[in-house]
Amino acid sequence: xxxxxxxxxxxxPTAVINASACGVIQEALKSPDITGVYAAHNGxxxxxxxxxxxxxxxxxxxxxxxxxxPSAALGSCRYKVKTEEDYGKILAVFKKFGVRYxxxxxxxxxxxxxxxxxRLARREGYExxxxxxxxxIDNDLAFTDHCPGYGSVIKYLATMVMEAGRDTxxxxxxxxxxxxxxxxxxxxxxxAGTALAKRSEEDAPHIILLPEVPFDPxxxxxxxxxxxxxxxxxxxxxxxxxxxxxGTYISEQKGQFAKDSFGHVQLGGAxxxxxxxxxxxxxVKARFAIPSTxxxxxxxxxxxxxxxxxxxxxxQAVRLAVAGESGKxxxxxxxxxxxxxxxxxxxxxxxxxxGEKYFPKExxxxxGFSVTEGFLRYAWPLIQGEVPVPIEGGxxxxxxxKKHFVKSA
Amino acid sequence: xxxxxxxxxxxxPTAVINASACGVIQEALKSPDITGVYAAHNGxxxxxxxxxxxxxxxxxxxxxxxxxxPSAALGSCRYKVKTEEDYGKILAVFKKFGVRYxxxxxxxxxxxxxxxxxRLARREGYExxxxxxxxxIDNDLAFTDHCPGYGSVIKYLATMVMEAGRDTxxxxxxxxxxxxxxxxxxxxxxxAGTALAKRSEEDAPHIILLPEVPFDPxxxxxxxxxxxxxxxxxxxxxxxxxxxxxGTYISEQKGQFAKDSFGHVQLGGAxxxxxxxxxxxxxVKARFAIPSTxxxxxxxxxxxxxxxxxxxxxxQAVRLAVAGESGKxxxxxxxxxxxxxxxxxxxxxxxxxxGEKYFPKExxxxxGFSVTEGFLRYAWPLIQGEVPVPIEGGxxxxxxxKKHFVKSA
Numbered sequence: 001x002x003x004x005x006x007x008x009x010x011x012x013p014t015a016v017i018n019a020s021a022c023g024v025i026q027e028a029l030k031s032p033d034i035t036g037v038y039a040a041h042n043g044x045x046x047x048x049x050x051x052x053x054x055x056x057x058x059x060x061x062x063x064x065x066x067x068x069x070p071s072a073a074l075g076s077c078r079y080k081v082k083t084e085e086d087y088g089k090i091l092a093v094f095k096k097f098g099v100r101y102x103x104x105x106x107x108x109x110x111x112x113x114x115x116x117x118x119r120l121a122r123r124e125g126y127e128x129x130x131x132x133x134x135x136x137i138d139n140d141l142a143f144t145d146h147c148p149g150y151g152s153v154i155k156y157l158a159t160m161v162m163e164a165g166r167d168t169x170x171x172x173x174x175x176x177x178x179x180x181x182x183x184x185x186x187x188x189x190x191x192a193g194t195a196l197a198k199r200s201e202e203d204a205p206h207i208i209l210l211p212e213v214p215f216d217p218x219x220x221x222x223x224x225x226x227x228x229x230x231x232x233x234x235x236x237x238x239x240x241x242x243x244x245x246x247g248t249y250i251s252e253q254k255g256q257f258a259k260d261s262f263g264h265v266q267l268g269g270a271x272x273x274x275x276x277x278x279x280x281x282x283x284v285k286a287r288f289a290i291p292s293t294x295x296x297x298x299x300x301x302x303x304x305x306x307x308x309x310x311x312x313x314x315x316q317a318v319r320l321a322v323a324g325e326s327g328k329x330x331x332x333x334x335x336x337x338x339x340x341x342x343x344x345x346x347x348x349x350x351x352x353x354x355g356e357k358y359f360p361k362e363x364x365x366x367x368g369f370s371v372t373e374g375f376l377r378y379a380w381p382l383i384q385g386e387v388p389v390p391i392e393g394g395x396x397x398x399x400x401x402k403k404h405f406v407k408s409a
Numbered sequence: 410x411x412x413x414x415x416x417x418x419x420x421x422p423t424a425v426i427n428a429s430a431c432g433v434i435q436e437a438l439k440s441p442d443i444t445g446v447y448a449a450h451n452g453x454x455x456x457x458x459x460x461x462x463x464x465x466x467x468x469x470x471x472x473x474x475x476x477x478x479p480s481a482a483l484g485s486c487r488y489k490v491k492t493e494e495d496y497g498k499i500l501a502v503f504k505k506f507g508v509r510y511x512x513x514x515x516x517x518x519x520x521x522x523x524x525x526x527x528r529l530a531r532r533e534g535y536e537x538x539x540x541x542x543x544x545x546i547d548n549d550l551a552f553t554d555h556c557p558g559y560g561s562v563i564k565y566l567a568t569m570v571m572e573a574g575r576d577t578x579x580x581x582x583x584x585x586x587x588x589x590x591x592x593x594x595x596x597x598x599x600x601a602g603t604a605l606a607k608r609s610e611e612d613a614p615h616i617i618l619l620p621e622v623p624f625d626p627x628x629x630x631x632x633x634x635x636x637x638x639x640x641x642x643x644x645x646x647x648x649x650x651x652x653x654x655x656g657t658y659i660s661e662q663k664g665q666f667a668k669d670s671f672g673h674v675q676l677g678g679a680x681x682x683x684x685x686x687x688x689x690x691x692x693v694k695a696r697f698a699i700p701s702t703x704x705x706x707x708x709x710x711x712x713x714x715x716x717x718x719x720x721x722x723x724x725q726a727v728r729l730a731v732a733g734e735s736g737k738x739x740x741x742x743x744x745x746x747x748x749x750x751x752x753x754x755x756x757x758x759x760x761x762x763x764g765e766k767y768f769p770k771e772x773x774x775x776x777g778f779s780v781t782e783g784f785l786r787y788a789w790p791l792i793q794g795e796v797p798v799p800i801e802g803g804x805x806x807x808x809x810x811k812k813h814f815v816k817s818a
Contacts, residue, residue: 009579012576012580013575013576013579013580042579042582045582069575070572070575070576071572071575071576071578071579072579072580073579074579075578075579076579076580077580077582077583078580078582078583079582155803155804158804159709159804159805160703162804162805162807163479163480163703163706163707163708163709163805163807164701164702164703164706166422166478166479166480166706166807167421167422167479167480167702167705167706168702169480169484170418170422170451170480170481170482170483170484170485171421171422171481171485171486171487173451173454173486173487173488174486174487175702178701178702180703196802196803196804197804202809287701287702288699288701289699289700289701289702289703290697290698290699290701291698291700291703292573292587292696292697292698292699293573293576293577293584293587293696293698294569294572294573294589294698294700296576297572297573297575297576298572299572300568300572300710301709301710303803380802380803383802383803383804384802384803385803386800391795393605393789393792393793394564394605394712394789394792394793394794395564395567395568395571395605395606395792396568396571396572398571398572398575400611
């Protein structure tokens with residue numbers, strides 16, 4: 001089937017979502033079936049607003065540069081497609097621009113959107129193929145062993161914890177406790193991944209607070225005191241989604257921006273809360289750090305494995321779509337742990353959209369403040385290798401597209 | 410003069426303070442005049458507590474590994490030596506352990522301590538040489554062009570701002586403003602250094618708030634709105650020490666830990682304050698990040714220039730002490746900007762102890778929210794080059810000494 005394609009990125013950026021876009025774009029530009037290769041500027045918003053730019057007019061060196069550029073170079077969004085009107089508009093724009101292939105790089109919500117557009121096209125008898133490419137630092141997509149973006153965020157955050165842990169180790173007589181806040185919403189995947197930094201009892205992180213374990217201040221205090229007694233310091237990684245036993249977040253934000261446009265509660269502040277608790281209850285000085293979006297944008301120390309997998313999921317989405325697939329997300333399949341071997345598979349968009357992969361209870365340590373060897377075996381392969389970034393004047397050089405917007409088909 | 414030496418590290422760690430220690434240790438181990446090479450565990454506290462460990466018994470590979478290990482591998486402290494009794498004790502310990510050479514790597518307070526011990530030794534007729542090695546991310550030591558530690562902190566923080574800036578660029582329709590908090594206490598050197606990330610109007614940081622410029626909420630709001638109109642987003646770097654026109658910090662901490670043991674007000678929270686201000690006054694969603702000690706511990710992306718300079722200041726301190734110098738700090742002298750050429754010099758410890766290098770007013774941009782080309786010319790050479798860190802299992806491998814403590818001379 002000949003036609004144009006649209007590639008779009010959605011949701012929170014990652015260090016390697018552009019590597020996935022690179023896989024899609026380079027494969028699409030090579031395909032004789034795909035005529036124009038367009039990017040939607042800012043995800044589904046770019047389709048609704050007819051803001052499509054022509055990737056065929058970009059410098060091939062910039063397209064290659066996607067492999068080392070963090071965040072979403074096509075632009076992203078958090079717009080939730082809800083109405084039939086929106087879906088109708090999306091399909092109308094695709095028809096107007098002669099788009100027969102749609103590659104959506106994102107999480108659950110994006111897979112839901114791609115699925116629904118695909119179904120609508122089928123109902124209307126419009127020949128069309130939609131493929132999903134997985135992306136989320138939160139690692140909570142079902143039907144895939146792990147998600148592109150996850151390996152890089154834990155490699156970088158574990159490095160931050162290791163390095164800040166050395167700072168606390170040197171200054172324990174003054175700054176005795178350090179609390180570092182991990183992203184990940186309601187899943188502990190990212191916080192858990194920082195355990196990779198720990199090679200001995202001396203090493204940070206000493207305590208990991210997961211959203212999956214209701215926060216118990218007494219047990220926590222005991223654990224902090226244990227480390228103060230044995231190694232005279234304590235580095236704590238707290239998930240932004242850590243909750244009290246009653247299900248409320250340990251620190252919720254109030255006011256106008258308390259919820260995002262999806263109705264999700266905005267998190268942040270868990271680290272301040274734990275710092276204040278340590279100072280008032282354990283009576284030692286504590287510091288805190290909130291790396292926030294910095295952790296997911298760290299292309300300068302991304303995982304090569306993650307980057308290669310991200311690229312390949314993008315490339316496979318195009319190859320399979322051209323071969324006739326539609327309504328599917330490309331998944332990552334783990335063939336073996338050691339040596340690590342992987343391949344790609346497929347899952348139905350609708351199943352991915354409605355699934356969620358929780359952090360397995362059996363990977364939570366018996367004390368509730370650590371993770372098991374089983375988890376480490378799972379996570380280890382995902383952070384292997386580094387991606388050298390081009391340096392200009394001592395700092396990374398990242399690409400930015402020129403964005404030649406297209407008028408119509 | 411033959412005798413043992415003590416090397417100590419003090420204050421907030423940096424990515425390269427261990428490179429300075431490496432310079433001291435490797436040179437001292439080679440010197441026929443220096444017999445035992447001891448480290449004080451946790452700065453001056455290690456001397457007061459007679460906690461000295463023998464660096465001659467450490468693995469030379471670990472000593473070499475100091476060049477790529479962040480934070481203070483000898484241990485650091487924030488203990489302020491105030492009493493004559495303390496100084497007497499320090500000198501007594503030096504005598505007890507046959508210590509004739511003292512190398513103190515630190516900031517103003519450390520130079521003051523080294524100076525006073527040196528004077529006491531002279532008054533008591535004890536042959537002794539004390540040399541200071543500059544260290545501070547804050548870059549506020551007088552009589553040196555810049556301080557080891559500064560180049561690496563701005564290289565890494567500028568990279569964080571660049572990468573998080575790309576995140577905001579991709580998601581401006583949802584997360585429109587991002588506020589990143591820089592360390593640096595009452596000097597704007599670190600926040601200013603993030604301007605290196607800006608290669609075009611599009612690039613972050615868009616606004617820099619310096620402690621040297623009294624915060625003007627109205628002018629700030631106008632500046633944010635300017636960026637929202639022109640590029641639809643705004644990334645703000647705020648110094649932790651940013652102040653209101655009345656001299657109070659824009660966000661001061663209260664309570665038991667409001668001041669550290671030096672009586673300095675504990676900072677942090679400037680970013681939250683600016684985020685809240687943007688949301689309530691500009692009415693767009695803002696995020697914030699507080700990298701805290703992570704920014705000063707980033708050995709995985711340290712500046713090679715900074716690392717080499719740090720090493721050389723340590724090495725020179727030993728060479729000059731053995732040649733007869735005492736009561737001096739090794740300084741960095743800039744010979745030329747482009748090509749960058751530097752050498753080392755000397756300054757009196759007492760002068761350094763009482764000096765402070767402010768961020769020059771003429772390097773603040775006319776709008777009060779930026780820095781000048783003159784500053785960029787100053788800062789640029791300091792971030793050049795990278796220091797490859799050894800990797801083990803996908804994460805940096807940093808050294809930790811075995812610490813064979815010595816009983817007495």
